[in-house]
Amino acid sequence: MNWNYPFGSTEYFFIFFFVFVYTTYIIRTIRVARQLKTTARTIIIKLFLRSITLGLLIISLLGPSFGEAERQISAKGKDIYLVVDLSRSMDAADVNPSRLEKVKFELNHFIQNQRANKIGIIIFSNDAFVQVPLTYDAAALELFIQSLQTDLLPTSGTNICGAVELAYTKLMSTTDPTSRSKMIITFTDGENGNDCSRSLYNNLRRFGVGNYIVAVGTPNGISIRNQGKPLLDENGNIVVSKLGTGFLKSFAGNTKGNYYELNNAKNDINKLIGDVTNADGTLIDSRTVTVASNKYYYFLGAALILLLLDVLITIGTFRL
Structure with missing residues (x-):
């Protein structure tokens, strides 16, 4: 797989922002769960889902190209x-x-x-x-x-x-x-x-x-x-x-x-x-050239589907 754009400051910013926000969210959730004397293990499912979504969005930003084709x-x-x-x-x-x-x-x-x-x-x-x-x-x-x-x-x-x-x-x-x-x-x-x-x-x-x-x-x-x-x-x-x-x-x-x-x-x-x-x-x-097209939309589509699932799926993190 080839990339149309380098891994740069934009991607680093999104990763840092995601890690910072989600770390704050996890600490707060665990603290509340301890006060209520229960567990918050189920937030791992949401973390896994959202991490994959972030990865797919970053891949789409980098412009993945694969499947070479010849064009006259x-x-x-x-x-x-x-x-x-x-x-x-x-x-x-x-x-x-x-x-x-x-x-x-x-x-x-x-x-x-x-x-x-x-x-x-x-x-x-x-x-x-x-x-x-x-x-x-x-x-x-x-x-x-x-x-x-x-x-x-x-x-x-x-x-x-x-x-x-x-x-x-x-x-x-x-x-x-x-x-x-x-x-x-x-x-x-x-x-x-x-x-x-x-x-x-x-x-x-x-x-x-x-x-x-x-x-x-x-x-x-x-x-x-x-x-x-x-x-x-x-x-x-x-x-x-x-x-x-x-x-x-x-x-x-x-x-x-x-x-x-x-x-x-x-x-x-x-x-x-x-x-x-x-x-x-x-x-x-007249000449034949090899063209590698940007397939970002595959990864963007998958990320949007996961975002939809994230909205529809409700996970309880603690019991009242």
Whole structure:
């Protein structure tokens, strides 16, 4: 039998307390019995019963383990590119505190739940760039996520197709492109999105690249602030940024992907995490380990039964 916890001060305290209290009880009982000119031998039965109960409780505290069992543990990994829209419209505040700030918060939440996967980051507006190549380094990813700003890129726009095309190219450029499961997760408001080429749709479906679209914003939209004032177009009209729901749903449907929403009223990030976690991954490690489980409840159950018997059984210690 193995023990999960060492015999320590807690167990010594309970034993000392039990011995002290029961010694006081026995001395008092014997003294009363002598005054009444009778015996108190029957208290030995209670002492025996309660000593066993104390022993069982201490054993359960120590966490006894026995009965070894073998368990197969497998680790499955995926290659994931996070594609983040850094166009000016991502500064819109129809999602608190802004679309981009909300995305950054949820990206960190996502990464914390994907420790077994390699993750990279691609940023885009009109053009797309790899900010972080595929890595297991969650700390580095979180550091780069905090640095995301809409002024990182020289031009503004929303070329989703080019960004996803770059992510697909990077995923398939490995030595063995079919060796690991591959996913692309795009965070964008989809504004002014244009339909992508059929070859991109076909390639994503053909090679089983998971396509996950996270739509950030609201259909009603909001004006974009520029130095504290509403941003104006070339005609002097206030620019209102609206979520491109139709295009994003169509993009997800054409690639047999999944569509999610992220705004003040709806947050599908936990659903996204669940879908990515439950998606089939590629086996990267498998081993058999020996597990010894804590069987404290057997001894605790026996102690509770003895306590019940102790309450139900009445023993006279002296005659009146």
